[in-house]
Amino acid sequence: MSYNFQFRDVFAQKAAIFDGLVVTLELSAITIGLGFILGTLAAAVLVYGRPWARSSVRIYVEVIRNTPLIVQLFLIFFGLPSIGIRLDVMTASVLALTINLTAYTAEIVRAGFESVPKSQIEAGVSLGLTGPQIFRHVVLLPALRNVYPSLSSQFVLLMLATSIVSQISAADLFHAGSIIQSRTFRDFEVYTVISVLYLCLTLLMRGGFSLLYHLLFRRP
Amino acid sequence: MPFVELKSVVKRYGNNTVLRDVDLAVEKGEIVAIIGRSGSGKSTMLRCINGLEPVQSGQVIVDGVAVHDPKADLRALRARVGIVFQSFNLFPHLTVERNITLGPTIVKGIPASEAAVLAREALRKVGLEEKIHAYADELSGGQQQRVAIARSLAMSPNIMLFDEITSALDPELVGEVLLVLEAMARDGMTMLLVTHEMNFARRVADRVVFMNQGKVWEQGPAKEFFANPQTEELRAFLSAVLH
Amino acid sequence: MIRELAWLDLYYLVLALRWTVVLTLLALAGGSVVGVLVAAGGAAQHVVPRLLAKTYVGLVQGIPLLAWLFIFYFGLSIIGYDLPPLVAATVGFSVYAGAFLGEIWRGALVAIPRTQWEAGTAIGLTYIEQLRHVIIPQAVRIAIPPTVGFLVQLIKNTSLAAVIGFVELTREGQMTTAATFQPFAVYLLVAALYFSLCYPLTRYSRILEGRRRAVR
Numbered sequence: 228m229s230y231n232f233q234f235r236d237v238f239a240q241k242a243a244i245f246d247g248l249v250v251t252l253e254l255s256a257i258t259i260g261l262g263f264i265l266g267t268l269a270a271a272v273l274v275y276g277r278p279w280a281r282s283s284v285r286i287y288v289e290v291i292r293n294t295p296l297i298v299q300l301f302l303i304f305f306g307l308p309s310i311g312i313r314l315d316v317m318t319a320s321v322l323a324l325t326i327n328l329t330a331y332t333a334e335i336v337r338a339g340f341e342s343v344p345k346s347q348i349e350a351g352v353s354l355g356l357t358g359p360q361i362f363r364h365v366v367l368l369p370a371l372r373n374v375y376p377s378l379s380s381q382f383v384l385l386m387l388a389t390s391i392v393s394q395i396s397a398a399d400l401f402h403a404g405s406i407i408q409s410r411t412f413r414d415f416e417v418y419t420v421i422s423v424l425y426l427c428l429t430l431l432m433r434g435g436f437s438l439l440y441h442l443l444f445r446r447p
Numbered sequence: 448m449p450f451v452e453l454k455s456v457v458k459r460y461g462n463n464t465v466l467r468d469v470d471l472a473v474e475k476g477e478i479v480a481i482i483g484r485s486g487s488g489k490s491t492m493l494r495c496i497n498g499l500e501p502v503q504s505g506q507v508i509v510d511g512v513a514v515h516d517p518k519a520d521l522r523a524l525r526a527r528v529g530i531v532f533q534s535f536n537l538f539p540h541l542t543v544e545r546n547i548t549l550g551p552t553i554v555k556g557i558p559a560s561e562a563a564v565l566a567r568e569a570l571r572k573v574g575l576e577e578k579i580h581a582y583a584d585e586l587s588g589g590q591q592q593r594v595a596i597a598r599s600l601a602m603s604p605n606i607m608l609f610d611e612i613t614s615a616l617d618p619e620l621v622g623e624v625l626l627v628l629e630a631m632a633r634d635g636m637t638m639l640l641v642t643h644e645m646n647f648a649r650r651v652a653d654r655v656v657f658m659n660q661g662k663v664w665e666q667g668p669a670k671e672f673f674a675n676p677q678t679e680e681l682r683a684f685l686s687a688v689l690h
Numbered sequence: 691m692i693r694e695l696a697w698l699d700l701y702y703l704v705l706a707l708r709w710t711v712v713l714t715l716l717a718l719a720g721g722s723v724v725g726v727l728v729a730a731g732g733a734a735q736h737v738v739p740r741l742l743a744k745t746y747v748g749l750v751q752g753i754p755l756l757a758w759l760f761i762f763y764f765g766l767s768i769i770g771y772d773l774p775p776l777v778a779a780t781v782g783f784s785v786y787a788g789a790f791l792g793e794i795w796r797g798a799l800v801a802i803p804r805t806q807w808e809a810g811t812a813i814g815l816t817y818i819e820q821l822r823h824v825i826i827p828q829a830v831r832i833a834i835p836p837t838v839g840f841l842v843q844l845i846k847n848t849s850l851a852a853v854i855g856f857v858e859l860t861r862e863g864q865m866t867t868a869a870t871f872q873p874f875a876v877y878l879l880v881a882a883l884y885f886s887l888c889y890p891l892t893r894y895s896r897i898l899e900g901r902r903r904a905v906r
Contacts, residue, residue, distance in 0.1 A: 293842065293888035294881040295849035298860060302881065305867065306874035350536035353497055354550040354602065355525035364549060368540045390754035394853060401756060414764035422757040429752035 240407045247403030248424065254317075254399060255386040258324040262385070263378075265325070266332020267371075271362070273333060274340045284333065291330035297391050299323050304395045320392040328385050335377045339370035372444050379436035383429055390425070400424060448511075450475040450606060450637055451496060456505035458491060465491045467661040469505070475605075478638045480648035480669070483658035484684065489641045492658065493608050496639070497528045510605060526554050529599030530608040533615050535591045537583040543570070543594050544579045547601045555602070562601075569597035573627045589620030593627055600631075607631065609640040645689055649673050657681045695870045700879060706862030707883050713776070713848045713858055717783035718841065724788020729795035743792065750789035756850055758782045763854045775856035783847065790840055798833035799825070838895040842888045849884070859883060 272284045291299065303326075304319040314322065343366045351361040371378070393402035404421045408414050449472035458466040465488045473479050481489045494500040495507050498514045498521050507514040512524050538546050547569055548562035557565070570576045573593040583591055592612055599607060609628070613621045625647050632638060632651050642648060648655055649669050656666040657680075665681045666672070676682045731743035750758070762785070763778040802825050810820035852861035863880040867873045 289889065289892070290881075290885065293846075293892055294884045295846040295860065297849045297852070298863070298877055298881050298884065301860075301863070301873065302877040306877050309872065309874045346532065346534055346536045347538065349499060350532065350538070352499065353525055353528075353530045354598075355522045355554040356550070357522065360553055364541075364553070365538055369538075372540065387752075387754040390756045391850070393756070401754065404760070415761065415768050418757055418760045418764060422753045422761060425754055425757060426749065426752040 240403075240410065243403045243406050244400070244421070244424070247398060247400035247406075250398050251386070251389050251400040251428070254320060254324065254389045254392065254397075255382075257321055258328055258385060258389070259382050261321075261325045262328030262332050263382075265329040267336050269329060269333035270336035270340060273337045275358070275362070288330045288333050291327055292334070296323070296327050296388055297394060299327060300391060300395060316392075316395055316397045319395065320389075320397045324385065324389060324392070327388075328381070331381050332378065335374050335381060336370065338377075339374035340366055342373045343369050375436075375440055375444070379433070379440075382436070383432050386428060386432060387425060449473055450477075450510060451639070452506070452508040453492070453495070454506045454508075456492070456495065456502050456507060458488075458495060458500065458502045465661055466495070466502070469661070469663055471656065471663055473606075473637065473639060475637050476635050478632050478651060478653045479640070480652035480655045481639065481641045481658060482643070482645070482648065482655060482684075482688075483664075487658040488661040489658045490610050493530075493610050493639060493641050496608060497525055497530050499530075522554065526550070526602050527605045528608065529602060529604035529606070530610065531592070531595050531599055531612050533611045535583075535588075535595045535615075537591055537595055537598070539583050541582075542579070543575070543581050543583070543586075546583070546594065547598045550598065550602045565601045566597075569601040570594070572600060572630065573597045574623070587620060588616045589623045592616060592620075592624050596624075596627055596631075606637040606639065609638065609642070611641050611643065613642070613644060643688070645673070645685075657684065659684070692871050693869055695866075695872045695875055699866050699870065699876070703859060703862055703866065703876075703879055703883060706857060706859045707887070709856070709858040710845065710848050710884075710887070713779060713783065713851055713856070714841070714845050716776075716780045717787050717844055717848070720780055720784025721787025721791050721844075724784055725791030725795055728788055728792025729799060732792060732796035733799040743796070747789045747793055750786055755782075755786055755847055756853060758786055759850060759854050775851065775854045778854060779848075779851040779856050783844070783851075786847070787840075787844055790843075791837065794836045794840060795829070795833050797836075798829040801832055802828050835895050835898040838891060838898060842891050842895070845888055845891075846884065 269284050269288070272280050273288075276284070300319070300323040303323045304314065304316070307314060307319075347365050347369070348361060351365040356364070389399055390401035392399055393405065396402065400421060404417050407417045411417065451471070451473040453469050453471040456466050456469040457464065469488070469492060471492070481493070483489045491500055495502055496509060496514065498507075498519075502515055509524060510527060512519050514521070514524065537543075538549070541549065544563065544566050547566040548559070551557040551562040551565055552559060567576060567579065570579055573596055575590060575593055575597065578586060578590065578594070583594070586594065595612075596607075613624055616624065621644070625644065628638070628640070628647075629651055640648070640652070649672075652669045654666060655669050655672040657664045657672075657678075659680050665676070665678045667677075673685065676685055728743045728746055731739035732747070734740055734743075759779060759782040762782040763775065766773050766778055766781070806824055806828065807820060810824045815823065848858055849860040851858055852864060855861070857865075859880055863876050867876045870876065
């Protein structure tokens with residue numbers, strides 16, 4: 228049943244798949260870059276900020292982490308226009324994904340900051356370093372190193388979650404599936420092929436993060 | 448004028464009064480050993496001296512600076528007060544060299560090349576020059592502690608505080624650290640050591656202070672102190688410790 | 691044709707929330723069955739079950755949940771069953787949850803030190819008795835906080851069942867939006883309803899974490 232068609236739809240629709248793949252990669256890269264930086268900043272506020280700042284970030288993190296991504300996406304893409312903010316599909320996607328990832332990153336990195344032993348901080352204080360200096364030289368790298376596995380897992384999860392933007396018709400890899408589906412009517416085969424592609428992306432990302440760890444944190 | 452002065456210092460942790468009315472004076476160039484049971488307040492007293500612990504009342508004056516005055520420039524003071532901890536507290540993600548040059552470059556603004564020279568010099572004093580590019584987890588406990596001492600020395604402090612720095616070391620590694628301390632004593636450094644090493648205290652210290660129940664219970668010149676304990680409590684402590 | 695957003699809509703949304711809960715529980719049940727197998731396999735002595743478990747987890751976790759739902763939705767209809775979305779969703783979620791639960795539970799099993807097994811043997815317990823009286827009770831205690839945490843994920847994940855047409859809270863929200871043209875208000879309500887379900891569980895999971903640390 229499927230054997231011939233699988234090859235046919237893959238080779239015939241290579242272009243659609245490729246275009247979708249590129250969009251997925253772009254979305255993932257932008258979101259991970261922004262999410263990591265903003266999330267680390269948010270984590271710093273959660274641990275070191277003034278009470279009102281801490282509460283605000285805490286509320287933001289809890290709201291995002293306790294509601295589904297697809298609802299957040301719909302709220303941004305479909306909901307904002309009714310209060311005057313009209314965003315195109317890609318901007319809405321990046322916005323929703325980034326807001327989402329930042330919250331999860333903040334939690335993870337916060338745990339990282341708190342995992343640095345107090346004695347390390349005391350050593351920095353006793354040398355005469357200021358708070359920000361201690362953060363930069365004593366806390367930041369060890370904290371990130373400690374949570375590297377959680378963080379890289381979260382980023383891989385995000386790449387997989389980008390598939391949700393297909394639901395607002397963003398032209399990502401998953402959406403390519405519905406395009407090909409409408410052309411070939413081979414639903415099952417199409418999504419199997421696309422799934423395999425996601426699996427490859429996952430393996431590549433995991434491998435990449437592993438390599439990055441060795442480059443950043445292992446010493447010669 | 449004493450270099451370090453504690454006047455009627457009282458410190459509490461919640462309901463627990465750790466320091467009750469402590470008075471202590473340390474002259475420049477003096478080597479003072481502080482002994483006592485755990486819980487007697489000796490580490491806490493040391494940590495009050497560089498402002499790591501706040502006090503509820505009384506005064507701590509170091510090199511003319513009132514440590515707990517809100518307007519005090521603690522950063523500048525801490526550059527002059529070196530402290531070495533029981534758990535070494537080296538920065539694991541930095542090389543030995545960077546551990547040592549961090550303070551001088553950032554706090555004192557010394558250029559990197561000069562700081563590197565300082566680091567080498569400090570490591571030479573503790574006998575670990577060849578480990579300059581190593582990381583903390585490549586070193587033994589005794590070596591890490593000596594690097595911690597070098598890190599404090601590189602700031603050219605006027606006084607060094609030692610908080611039970613040999614207590615966490617395997618016995619065979621203690622000697623190398625004590626040798627470094629003896630050399631520093633000979634060089635005329637003002638030193639305050641909280642320690643369990645009684646023989647070392649007797650040999651090297653000028654004065655020994657016995658802390659008990661949060662007070663300075665007894666103190667005196669080293670040889671006298673160990674030979675003729677005046678108070679009952681000190682006698683009991685020494686016989687328990689010097690079996 | 692466009693109607694005003696009314697209290698009736700809120701009522702229907704809350705009713706749809708029931709289906710979210712139902713789907714979550716079904717996924718939990720199905721996922722538990724799979725999860726036990728994955729955990730047991732992953733913690734086994736023999737390399738073959740370990741490899742199988744690891745492959746399963748890697749495969750499931752390397753593919754988006756949406757893709758799994760579509761594969762089961764379209765795949766099951768090829769085999770000849772024209773099943774309602776609920777069944778496809780349950781199967782898809784069970785497969786997905788099974789991998790994650792299996793990993794959590796495997797971690798809990800593996801966290802029990804070898805010495806506990808040895809102590810059991812020393813007092814003469816059989817393998818099954820050891821599992822029942824010594825190992826599993828401890829493993830369960832370790833596993834509960836992250837499992838409750840995963841439950842929150844599962845509730846949020848059920849929102850994707852909307853995409854294959856199952857009418858739970860998110861789908862109901864889409865339909866209400868279509869009828870009232872008030873996406874902002876509707877999706878805000880939908881989010882609030884999810885939050886009311888998830889946040890208490892998140893808090894509970896944290897309390898459990900804290901208690902477990904205190905015991906240690």
